[in-house]
Amino acid sequence: MAYVLNHTALVVLFLSYLSSLNAFRLDMAKHFRHFSFFLLFTISGEFFAYIWPNWLYKFTAYGQSNQWFYNLFHIPMYLFLFYFFYNILYIPKLRRSIPLLGGLYMVFAVINLLFIQGVLILNTYSELFAGSAMIFFSLSYYYQLLNTKEVVPLKSDPGFWISTGVFISHLGSLLALSLINIMLRRSPETAETFMILVITAGILAYLTFSIAFLCYRKKR
Numbered sequence: 001m002a003y004v005l006n007h008t009a010l011v012v013l014f015l016s017y018l019s020s021l022n023a024f025r026l027d028m029a030k031h032f033r034h035f036s037f038f039l040l041f042t043i044s045g046e047f048f049a050y051i052w053p054n055w056l057y058k059f060t061a062y063g064q065s066n067q068w069f070y071n072l073f074h075i076p077m078y079l080f081l082f083y084f085f086y087n088i089l090y091i092p093k094l095r096r097s098i099p100l101l102g103g104l105y106m107v108f109a110v111i112n113l114l115f116i117q118g119v120l121i122l123n124t125y126s127e128l129f130a131g132s133a134m135i136f137f138s139l140s141y142y143y144q145l146l147n148t149k150e151v152v153p154l155k156s157d158p159g160f161w162i163s164t165g166v167f168i169s170h171l172g173s174l175l176a177l178s179l180i181n182i183m184l185r186r187s188p189e190t191a192e193t194f195m196i197l198v199i200t201a202g203i204l205a206y207l208t209f210s211i212a213f214l215c216y217r218k219k220r
Contacts, residue, residue: 016207028216031088032213038077045069048066052066071113071122071126081137088141109126138163141159161215165206165209173198
């Protein structure tokens with residue numbers, strides 16, 4: 001089941017990227033156009049992470065695990081998301097804090113990678129740091145929408161849909177990081193079931209990214 005869902009996630013991610021090309025056709029704000037490049041970057045990374053343990057590792061002196069790659073891959077990925085939320089959040093104090101939090105994350109992630117958890121195991125401390133920030137930023141965008149004087153139709157608001165996708169995917173990731181060790185102690189089958197839920201959350205996130213670009217309507 002997890003094998004099928006992993007492949008499904010890659011297909012949905014690719015479709016999400018194709019949908020994001022709408023950002024250029026409709027001349028959306030630059031951070032939404034940049035999000036299209038972010039999705040292309042994500043596809044490339046996920047494809048590499050898929051082929052590494054299946055056959056690519058055989059041509060190197062390294063092991064089959066691809067966790068080292070995710071440790072490196074997630075740093076620029078999260079830095080982009082800090083940049084993205086900086087551009088859609090207008091609450092002054094929060095907006096000023098985003099570059100600081102992004103800088104702290106980058107420093108901590110590098111230190112964690114080199115001196116604390118290391119390169120070869122998943123850097124869960126860095127994931128918890130960044131994932132918590134992403135959930136907070138997503139909720140902050142909802143708060144911003146609720147308190148704006150302008151009437152914002154959610155169906156055509158790309159910021160709402162992307163924030164929703166980020167919230168769904170990172171909530172699933174944080175639950176996995178928090179509970180996976182407990183699940184493994186009980187039974188590998190239980191842990192696999194939980195990971196299926198996490199992959200499903202990722203698929204739902206990619207679908208919301210597609211909605212963000214397909215349902216956008218340029219203001220006249």
